[in-house]
Amino acid sequence: MNTFGNIFRLTSFGESHGKAIGGVIDGLPAGCVISLRKVQEALDRRRPGSRPGVSPRRESDRLQILSGLMAIDREGVPGELLDDTDLAVTLGTPVGFLIPNLDARPGAYDRLRETYRPGHADFTYDRKYGLRDWRGGGRSSGRETAARVVAGSFASQLLETKGISISASISEIGGCSDAARFDSIIEEARTAGDSVGGAVICRISGVPAGLGEPVFGKLQQMLASAMFSIGGVHGFEYGDGFSLCGMRGSQADDRITPEGFLSNHCGGILGGISNGDEIIFRVGFKPTPSIALPLETIDRQGNTAEVKTCGRHDPCIAVRGAEVVKAMAAIVMLDAWLVNLSAKDF
């Protein structure tokens, strides 16, 4: 249950304050060129500490590739993979990778050993497993998403060679959709010792018609599954989404002309299959559950307790969430491409 995808698959591992997080990327076609610099840049964009709205925790998040790639020079000759290699070529074998947890301060979490933080998975992990890694969220930490960003960057680079590009950006923070006010809304929440929710909009362009599998492999299903695997996501809608509940069919049906669809209420997907139009979906994130205000809770023994989170946390997880949304969308789209290869023209 730590593997995602059908042909292109990511298996991830790691707790936030253990030795490292990482993963294994399987199903990459052989002979594809990957820029490791671009992968590192994607990791850097996800990294905390770079902007308002994100945690000041400092991690170098330095990617280590362990297998599955060789360096490739300008003539296309493969060779030894070095630490500073940029261009690498896929071997068709699984890419094992890790990112060390350098800035782990497990001691900072000692008092959480016995106390359940509201809005976190502390309570449910203990109920499910009978024990948990209490250090900073352990496996349920957002840090786990770094592995997805790595796999997503691999996928994005392959998709680009097919003309498919993906963008994801904040569309709403704290109920406000005016981008100019995002930073101040986040800063207000932080100053108040609080946090705030937000939404991300994702657009995928250049997708040919035909990707996605009926009945239980619908493209929207794979995208939704990908998005709800991200911690803190509480809503997903594609095309006109929930607005369609209030529409009539005559408004919602996208007319077709010889030049293409006249509108895109359906978000680029019909019957689970891409129709060639832009794919559009929206992802809703809850506010960061970790806040500096005191919250009523219980400890492992079931006694009343109180918890304040003074650690280094993003006041708005949607901000860094956008990079993860983009990564997961790329993973889904590459997988859909590879699965579709066997659909026809055998």
Added chain:
Amino acid sequence: MNTFGNIFRLTSFGESHGKAIGGVIDGLPAGCVISLRKVQEALDRRRPGSRPGVSPRRESDRLQILSGLMAIDREGVPGELLDDTDLAVTLGTPVGFLIPNLDARPGAYDRLRETYRPGHADFTYDRKYGLRDWRGGGRSSGRETAARVVAGSFASQLLETKGISISASISEIGGCSDAARFDSIIEEARTAGDSVGGAVICRISGVPAGLGEPVFGKLQQMLASAMFSIGGVHGFEYGDGFSLCGMRGSQADDRITPEGFLSNHCGGILGGISNGDEIIFRVGFKPTPSIALPLETIDRQGNTAEVKTCGRHDPCIAVRGAEVVKAMAAIVMLDAWLVNLSAKDF
């Protein structure tokens, strides 16, 4: 890609106007008693023709069980499965079943052979496969959901023995959430040759804490995947859903007391794992794409065309959708229960 689930799995088959639809249910524990009468009743509730808002197409939707069950008498002795058997016992082997397509009128769809209906999968199936069964939607027809209702009823009956019950009902039609007006809104749309969207709310009670698997088997992820596999679904949110984008953490975090959670903004799921509270989610359906009003479209050769759908269709797919939402939720929950058996206490 026509199989859903991990341990409890439904593989479905069938086009709307072929010989039959059906499926194979795998992973049912042995020795469980199933009321086939209840399964048939669930099918009858999904069946068209029974209420306003649903299609007048008449189908007996008579379930035929082909394998995996034996009849069981009052003393618990297994025997031959007859056509009118109510109580049956699972053998641990796969349950093959079918529902004949009795009221198929393929001729009625001849004119759709060459024309793509807007809002339907006609265009995308042709692009993906190079051909399609044009008769009434073929594989993309809502009729396929009958197989899910069968599997869902099996799952519901097993879940009931564990104290888990699921309800699904219309929460909104055409932008209106006053249930007293639902019938008239639908009737207005039908009279206008149009259709209308709606939303379904689903509640699952009696769920113990601990179901759902991090990281890529989160309970909300499985539920969302299940819901987006239903045709016409464009949105899914759990707990406070998209409203959380506008909230602060201090509002959204559910406080914990020795007696339980003080609120349920999270919809009964934390970190992908059930927390013991009621699980609540909402599913948004688009309006039925088939309407009697003329729509601009193209034919297979790419020429301009016009299409009106005069067939027997629901003006609001959300109405029958509720039964399918309930069925898919049951499939997910039973699967989550079975997967969780190996989590601890080995």
Added chain:
Amino acid sequence: MNTFGNIFRLTSFGESHGKAIGGVIDGLPAGCVISLRKVQEALDRRRPGSRPGVSPRRESDRLQILSGLMAIDREGVPGELLDDTDLAVTLGTPVGFLIPNLDARPGAYDRLRETYRPGHADFTYDRKYGLRDWRGGGRSSGRETAARVVAGSFASQLLETKGISISASISEIGGCSDAARFDSIIEEARTAGDSVGGAVICRISGVPAGLGEPVFGKLQQMLASAMFSIGGVHGFEYGDGFSLCGMRGSQADDRITPEGFLSNHCGGILGGISNGDEIIFRVGFKPTPSIALPLETIDRQGNTAEVKTCGRHDPCIAVRGAEVVKAMAAIVMLDAWLVNLSAKDF
């Protein structure tokens, strides 16, 4: 656990004396032409009653296609699938099918309800599930393999269009490899109220180099998994098989020349991947466990009992087993072909 394959997948269902056996074939590429007459002929070859060595049970084994195909006329125009249709075209959707159990005589098995037949799965099903369908083996009956023969014929027909052909024949019966004596050996065993074991050799020609996936999807691994899913199989070896245990490397290594390999000790597979040579493997079947001689056993209560099987059984399961070996080999090879599509040249 009743599904086999990765992209091309068979899900099977059915007990030997229930209403029907059948299955769902998923992952068939769209637009492929299938001769249903050839599928029926393969079923007829597997059918009991046609030769010495096979059971006199009479079953018409009439295939019913429920979905996934349309008839196709000489001009390639798809239309309604009729009962006597020969040529059909795949739609890319799952093919549901069934074979009614016409000649089921469940009453004949009443005395087996409480008694475990040695060499059969009666004992283990009861231990695993707490109950079983005692009628003629139920799910563990060889009758289940008819579903595989259907899927295998579909796969074979697709493989033929790629130049791949598969043959399977008896190589040994009762320790004798002289084919001229096979019938008399079987007849002797039958006359003695006994049964006899045998081996099947399978050859796959026309396979291009490159099929099979390292590390856990090796071609020999998939073939072995397929063969050991057949009841009664106790051994599998490919190439020189167990003989290689007695060889030196200088004898076993297949030299390579510009014209190809000089020998085929490796059976056409190197490192889990086809090398372009003929793939050769051998499958060993135990004797039919059902014999007319009395055998010491116990009943469900654990008391001493005796059982003689007077039913209609093959004295040598390897005879009909050859058709099943061929079918499963075809399923594996088509699946390997489809999986390999994403290996390179993205």
Added chain:
Amino acid sequence: MNTFGNIFRLTSFGESHGKAIGGVIDGLPAGCVISLRKVQEALDRRRPGSRPGVSPRRESDRLQILSGLMAIDREGVPGELLDDTDLAVTLGTPVGFLIPNLDARPGAYDRLRETYRPGHADFTYDRKYGLRDWRGGGRSSGRETAARVVAGSFASQLLETKGISISASISEIGGCSDAARFDSIIEEARTAGDSVGGAVICRISGVPAGLGEPVFGKLQQMLASAMFSIGGVHGFEYGDGFSLCGMRGSQADDRITPEGFLSNHCGGILGGISNGDEIIFRVGFKPTPSIALPLETIDRQGNTAEVKTCGRHDPCIAVRGAEVVKAMAAIVMLDAWLVNLSAKDF
């Protein structure tokens, strides 16, 4: 295709001369105590250089655990995992691990960059992927099996708590089954610049009746699949195996008494399900393909070439293979145990 198992799953990665090999173990129940010392000891037994018959390559094969475990003290209190921790407890989250490739000498393989070694996967990898890591076998190297030994030791330790134990030993080398002569046969082959084949016998005791899933998850199927995933394996048989081809049913059927089975021709498995008796199977390995004698071959351009392997290789892969057989058997048995949890008594 680099993942093995259903609930208990190993995903492996790594080339023999890259940075590291490793894997992710998923599906471990939480709260189980693991001795990391025992895992390291299993790795040491697999390690080259320790005995006649194995390669003199020196690797420390030092296991690094990256996630999924915490240290546990005598009172059962979990804490930080240190480098010298012996006893650890599973968290229910995936165990990421790696083993650095310290003794990699990639330069030693430069001349193999363009030449295909007979009996190796060089030719087939190139055909499949269009390129390969030529350094010492790359992904197809036996070094990859170290990851299996790690997962197998985890599985073995859990199985021991259920009373299940597994042994694997050499039963034959170079056609000789007298264990006293094994070392000299290997030494003779090495002196001649050659290698030799062998067979491993594996016994699993303490297995309760009921493990294994019909129809496509038979216990012998999973075991065979596991064994044929090991490089160099060419044969698998369980119980009396291929000898059964020469037997009659009256000889082969294991009689049942109130005290248990009177014989074990079936190898402890009936109908794909364990019967409570010892599980016995035999695995045949080909001779090491790398030999010091010159072999005729071709280069990447298809020209005639000659290759001698002067590297550090085992003259008999079956010797170290026994440890891998044992590991894979443990992985299968633990998986079968976990899958069986949902079979009955829901």
